[in-house]
Structures are given as structure tokens and as C-alpha cells.
Amino acid sequence: MGSMGVGGWMGPFHDNIHGRRDKKRNKETRPSSSRDSAGGASTAASYRFPLRQAATAASLALTGDTIAQLRQRWVRNKDTLSRSEDFKDTASSLLCEHDWIRSLRMASYGFLLYGPGSYAWYQFLDHCMPKQNVQNLMMKVLLNQVVLGPAVIAVVFAWNNLWQGKLAELPNKYKKDALPTLCTGFRFWVPVSIVNFWIIPLQARVAFMSMGSIFWNFVLSSTMSR
Secondary structure, three states, X not given: OHHHHHHHHOHHHHHHHHHHXXXXXXXXXXXXXXXXXXXXXXHHHOOOOOHHHHXXXXXXXXXXXXXXXXXXXXXXXXXXXXXXXXHHHHHHHHHHOOOHHHHHHHHHHHHHHHHHHHHHHHXXXXXXXXXXXXXXXXXXXXXXXXXXXXXXXXXXHHHHHHHHOOHXXXXXXXXXXXXXXXXXXXXXXXXXXXXXXXXXXXXXXXXXXXXXXXXXXXXXXXXXXX
């Protein structure tokens, strides 16, 4: 008897007490786990494709490509077009050779990749650096140039070559055009990014940068013909 001790003597009662405690513990933990799973499901369900930003980027990509094509045709046929006195003839000559497949490539890139990607990028930067100070501003501008800029160039070149079935030529395209395009982008996007991150609120930031994308897409589209 003595060797059984207190625990052995209260064996059945001891087990019942612990069983009730375990059940109570399980009941208390189940709602929290269900809440966690519900929270995860609601977070996943709360994601919405940024349609407005995607449509804005697509329309401005199309605008930039149209300007680039018109400029290229004007430079190529400047002597002939400058002699024409009829504006309608000049306009029709510039538009009749428009490469709509190339415009579709750029518009689809803006809608599917650039618009949603840049929107997610600006949200990420604001989440990581929410305070509006000079240090965060400079870090955001720096990351915009060293991360987003090269990523945009890499993706748009790959997207264009994929549409054209020229993926084998992509390394030469990067070697030839990536660095000049990136340097041109630095001169334009650094001051624009400073204004964007310092003055423009997050909700209007993608729209503001998309306005600057008319020039950027003009630069990118100009490399498509090389």
C-alpha cells in the first residue's frame, strides 16, 4: 500500500480529473484554431486583382507604344511626309503601317505584369517603411532603381521575345539594350520617384507613376524594333 503512494491511491480519480482538464483545454484551444483558419481564409479571400491599376498601366503602355511607332515612322519617312500639304494624308500615312500586334504586346504587358506588379511593389515598400522621413524616402528611391527598374526591363524584354518566338535571342537583347535602357530610366525615374514617394499618397501613387510610364513605355517600345 505504501509503495503506491498518493498518486497510486487516487489513480481512478486522478485520471478523471486530468481527463476533464484535457477536455477543457481542448475546448479552449479549438475556437482559437478555428479563428486562425478563418482569418487565413478571409485573408486569402480578401485579395483582389488590382483591375484599375492594371487597366491604367495597359492604356498608358499602349499610348507610349503608339507614340514610339509614330515617331519611328516619322523619322523614317520624314522627307516624304514633310512635302505633303494635306494633314489627313500625313496622318493616314503614319497610321496605316501601325503594328497592332506590337501594341497588343505592350498593352498586355501593362495589364498583366506592370500594373499589378508595381502596385504590389509600392504596397510592399510602404509596409516595410511606413514612416515618412528622409531616410525612408531615399531608401525607397534607391530600391526602386536597383530592384524595380532592372526587373521591369528583364520582364518586358522577355515578354516581347516570347510573343515573337525569339527567346533564343533574349541574352543578346539583354546585352545590347538592357544597360542603355536602364541608364535612361535612371535619369527620368529618380526625380519622379522622389516626388512620388514624398508627396503622392499610396492610393494615387500607381496612377501618378503610370503617367510617367508614358515616357518609360516610349523608351521600352523604342527598343522593340532594334
